[in-house]
Amino acid sequence: MSELAVPAPSRHQLALMIWLAVFPTLTVLNLLLGGWLGDLPVVLRTFVLATIAVPIVVYGIVPRLHRLRARVLRGPHG
Template sequence: MSDQQSRVAGPPTKHQLALMIWLCVFPTLTVINVTLSDWLAPMSAVLRTFVLATIAVPIVIYGLMPQLHKVRVRILTIRSNS
């Protein structure tokens, strides 16, 4: 990310960050739930939640959120240059 893009975009607001997290977390949990539904079914709700969070959090934090931040910066940079 260039210095100019950083200045244009700045950090996300609380509302933008909440939306970005939701956009990453909901589909990730849905895919994991559907994919592992047979394996997760016999587990208690607490254990199932622990397994889902253990798988989903690294995917969201290290895989999806950085990509979504880049998309956000590109969108804001394009808007500011228009």
């Protein structure tokens, strides 16, 4: 069975998807690592968080959001 083509997300949809991936990821990382990173200078703390968060978001969360979006757009029979 071939999958129906789903158009690429608009700029606004992509921005929302990225926000939905980044905000919770950074929140969880801050809750988990905040105690260990609290004494670091803000730039170093941001670097560490970004180094951990970016691969999680790019390789883990955003692809799942793209698949979810495609399923929603295809509807219940797609």
